[in-house]
Amino acid sequence: MPNKIALFSAKPYDKTYFEQFRHEFDCQVDYFEVPLTEQNVQLCQGGYDAVCVFVNDTVNQAVLSQLSEFGCNIVALRCAGFNNVDLQAAENLNIRVCRVPSYSPEAVAEHTVGLMLTLSRKFHKAYNRVKEDNFSLNGLLGFNLFKKTVGIIGTGKIGHATINILKGFGCNILAFDPTETPIDDVAYVSLETLYKQADIISLHCPLTPQTHHLINQDSLALMREGVMIVNTSRGGLIDTDAMIKGLKARKIGYLGLDVYEQEANLFFEDLSNEIIDDDVFQRLLTFPNVLITGHQGFFTQEALTAIAQTTLGNIQLLNNQQDCLNQIKPS
Numbered sequence: 001m002p003n004k005i006a007l008f009s010a011k012p013y014d015k016t017y018f019e020q021f022r023h024e025f026d027c028q029v030d031y032f033e034v035p036l037t038e039q040n041v042q043l044c045q046g047g048y049d050a051v052c053v054f055v056n057d058t059v060n061q062a063v064l065s066q067l068s069e070f071g072c073n074i075v076a077l078r079c080a081g082f083n084n085v086d087l088q089a090a091e092n093l094n095i096r097v098c099r100v101p102s103y104s105p106e107a108v109a110e111h112t113v114g115l116m117l118t119l120s121r122k123f124h125k126a127y128n129r130v131k132e133d134n135f136s137l138n139g140l141l142g143f144n145l146f147k148k149t150v151g152i153i154g155t156g157k158i159g160h161a162t163i164n165i166l167k168g169f170g171c172n173i174l175a176f177d178p179t180e181t182p183i184d185d186v187a188y189v190s191l192e193t194l195y196k197q198a199d200i201i202s203l204h205c206p207l208t209p210q211t212h213h214l215i216n217q218d219s220l221a222l223m224r225e226g227v228m229i230v231n232t233s234r235g236g237l238i239d240t241d242a243m244i245k246g247l248k249a250r251k252i253g254y255l256g257l258d259v260y261e262q263e264a265n266l267f268f269e270d271l272s273n274e275i276i277d278d279d280v281f282q283r284l285l286t287f288p289n290v291l292i293t294g295h296q297g298f299f300t301q302e303a304l305t306a307i308a309q310t311t312l313g314n315i316q317l318l319n320n321q322q323d324c325l326n327q328i329k330p331s
């Protein structure tokens with residue numbers, strides 16, 4: 001019998017990549033466009049071995065209890081972050097949880113540096129201008145990344161890949177991570193020193209109770225005037241209201257976001273014909289020095305291939321009661 005998987009928040013590109021590899025792993029995949037929530041967990045009643053979820057699906061105690069009742073004992077995240085899963089509740093219910101810890105750190109790192117370059121060199125504005133035969137350079141003045149000090153918070157796989165790229169630009173790198181891994185030409189410093197000395201701050205740590213709103217009014221007060229802040233990690237790392245105040249006060253010179261605290265209500269959907277109710281998000285969009293992408297850091301061909309293969313492999317191992325290195329448990 002093939003492993004039966006209910007894949008939530010399914011997009012056409014998920015289907016393309018999972019269909020490409022599912023035979024290799026002897027799986028049947030049913031694709032549900034809706035996100036997994038307490039309201040629609042009923043969809044998992046069809047004898048599924050696993051649910052496959054993404055960053056904004058709800059995997060809380062209530063959802064997990066229902067899954068357990070339906071005999072579905074595997075939650076396979078097709079992403080690296082797992083802040084949306086109640087791991088303790090899963091363990092209590094004997095539900096095993098796995099993720100894809102490293103599908104392509106370079107995909108996110110390259111997107112991060114893309115945000116930095118677009119903010120500093122204003123590619124997005126230049127593109128529109130030239131399209132309209134406007135070749136004026138007024139307002140497009142940028143700055144060199146060469147010799148700038150970049151503060152990297154979180155030097156795991158993505159942080160490290162970002163550092164490797166930035167070293168090529170000739171940046172000075174400061175880093176903060178509770179677990180210090182020696183990296184050539186990188187100085188680990190306290191968070192306070194990083195905030196005070198960095199021209200650009202880039203976030204690459206997971207969202208945990210300790211890192212929630214790490215970037216807030218107090219941390220902002222320590223930063224340089226005109227600092228660039230880039231977040232491609234998780235929206236909850238940043239207190240968005242504090243960012244808006246910092247932008248209005250001209251303290252923040254540039255803000256690049258691929259993630260947003262309340263993104264679950266917005267991202268991954270075409271809302272171009274809808275009224276957006278989120279006034280905070282709408283305010284962010286009004287600033288000329290804010291660049292937002294809709295959680296697309298992971299979105300490369302290489303990453304989607306690795307995500308599909310690793311997720312299906314994880315499910316196969318767990319369903320066969322074999323050890324799975326990508327299984328996650330409560331700390």
Ligand code: NAI
Binds near residue numbers: 179233258259297
């Ligand atoms: P990783 O686990 O390799 O590295 C995370 C690092 O953060 C570790 O070195 C850890 O020690 C450090 N860390 C933990 N607590 C910290 C704290 N309080 N302050 C500073 N550092 C701390 O994870 P990886 O693969 O580098 O991913 C990082 C994050 O990127 C993920 O948690 C996820 O939220 C996000 N992500 C975003 C994607 C996107 O499409 N925008 C795609 C993939 C991941």
